[in-house]
Amino acid sequence: MSVPLVSRVSTLAMDCADRIAFWEEYNRRELVGLTCSSYSEDGLLATQTNYRLGGLRLAEISGNEHVIQRTRRTCEDLPKDAVFVSLLTDGQAVFFHEGGCLTVRAGDIVLYDTRRSYLFGFPTRMRQLLMDIPRELFAERCADREVSAPLLFDRGAAATALESALSDWAAGAAGEDPAPTEETVLDLVRTLTAPRAGGRSALLAMARSYIDRHLTDPGLSAERVAAAVGVSPRHLSRVFAPSGVSPARYLLARRLARAHEQLGDPGSRHMTVAEIAHRWGFAGQAHFTRVHRDHYGRTPGAVRPR
Template identity: 25%
Template structure:
């Protein structure tokens, strides 16, 4: 999708969409877009400049967003502000296979949110950070008005500073831990200074930022198993396969090992670096996806059994028992409470 400059005429299919460059900053906005279809139009605009995702909101008549994008050397900085609670999902269908791998550090600059990625749930408050592998699915839900600042880094660049980013994906880096507060302040400041530029110092500034990210994660996750880069990359390949086939009732550690041409023993060894068995991960992720659909009013017309079976369960009794163990409530009670 081609966006037009704010200083010139707008494209017919995107009348009212503001975009343009002042210095090194590109601004995109929903301002002027018709209310009907605004969220869908924003999906297309955002996807053309960042990643393919799907935005959704409970109030289709209230969705105003602004995205500012700048570049500092190899690092892209983006500031997204939305005036209502919304969700943004990057599902399997949005991901292009063999595309260049990018990592995205999300700073919750305003508001609060819940982020789901790589089997982790991160509850973010202002100043918290979470790392995202854009090559894997993720889901983001805000509680109200919010501002998120994104630091996007190519994989080959990030690995010079953080050799095994895979082990941190989806984990919350709290603002009170180590140097996180300093890193958050630095990211905030840089996102405001991208527009006037850095007068030829972009490369040096990018290095300082990446070094600060490296120190923050090293200090913040000292207790996390490091493992080797190869093992973490292998684990993420397994996670990707599981996420792609989560709905398949025949998905088992044995079928995964066969599909990825790994021995069952090696599969267990690789996955154990995260402290969770493959079978436990599969079950937990299926339950989490069932719970997410049960909280969504759009799925009101579907029975609990339909939802469970669509995510690979083949026994209603087994699903109910596992769901109660995971969430502390029977599926029917959980759904009723969540929707109420």
């Protein structure tokens, strides 16, 4: 099951003189209103692909050296009420804002408010994964406080987990791997922005993210998850305890949910129940049928599209 593709564009085949205007108009329509400048002799050479995951949007952007800016006037004329989470995967950047300037390196994450003016400059070739979180959703699921200034995160535990989730989102959108869930991504953003992102909440978010990224591995177990996040199986159980489910039950529920979703997907009608069960890590069809009936009250065959 692929992540819904919203749109994909590139300036590479366009006349050099038309690229900037095209890029600004596309971003105004699909992402955020901005102005763009390119200092390359070749002009702006950039591509952008936009995907959707529930109420979230992800933009995968790559290009040569350029600058994008959202001025106070732009914020007034083209309002955007969202929080952006930008992961720079290649290159380097500078992020100017009202209170100063951030130096951004590959692997860093910048979280900022689109209602405030900023300038994002890329002096080298670049690639970024940019997550668009509506402000209401951010306040409800991530943090109920204002993002009064941009936040820069380097490779800590929570940032690394979010980086993996966003990369998996892009890979899942390309059909290469299962994509993370909206809940997983928002949990990681909440952990990242928490005052102390190194305790049990960070471990829980990392464990859930690891499970979602490896659901198709039939050998995945609570012990494997504990080893991946660097704790003992007993401690991992304590981390999951406040959520009301054990790591093993969470793993089973996530596998059931993804298999159930694919069973009802018309695009998967060519796959048998056994093939879907195997894809999502179940050892056999009989076991899958039993736990699916116990959980959903119906057999897997009963939810197949007619």
